[in-house]
Amino acid sequence: MTQSIQQNLNLIEHHLKQYDLWSVQTPSSEQLSSTTPFAYDVMPFEQWLQFIFIPKIQFLIDSEQALPSSMSISPMAEHVWGQQTQLQPLIELLKATDKLFND
Incomplete structure (x- = not known):
């Protein structure tokens, strides 16, 4: 299972870069310490x-x-990307990642 999760992490990174969602600027320590689910109050989901x-x-x-x-x-x-058809492969990858953790 760990190997599959590792592969998915690599693929998530690849897709984020492919779709130009990879950020070169690191969020602040305040942003990184957000306790809100998905830190949606301080950063986009891709970050x-x-x-x-x-x-x-x-x-x-x-x-x-x-x-x-x-x-x-x-x-x-x-929720965030559902209307962006080009991001469906990334959404499907995240579904597969969820499944790996939930099985």
């Missing part, structure tokens, strides 16, 4: 994926810590 989700899951994998046993990030992706 949450890039600066919070991917690094956190990567840290857990690298340090061989327990991964979350359930996750539901694709509904937020559908």
Whole structure:
């Protein structure tokens, strides 16, 4: 499972870059410490994926810590990007990622 999750993290990064959603500017420490789900109060969803989700899951994998046993990030992706047909592959990837954590 860890290998599949790692592959999905790499693909999420690839898709964010492909769709020009990858940010070169790191959010402030205040933004990164948001406790609001998906930090939606201080950053766009794609930045949450890039600066919070991917690094956190990567840290857990690298340090061989327990991964979350359930996750539901694709509904937020559908909410934010649902009308952008070009982003459907990314949304589907996030659905697959949710499924990996929830199985």
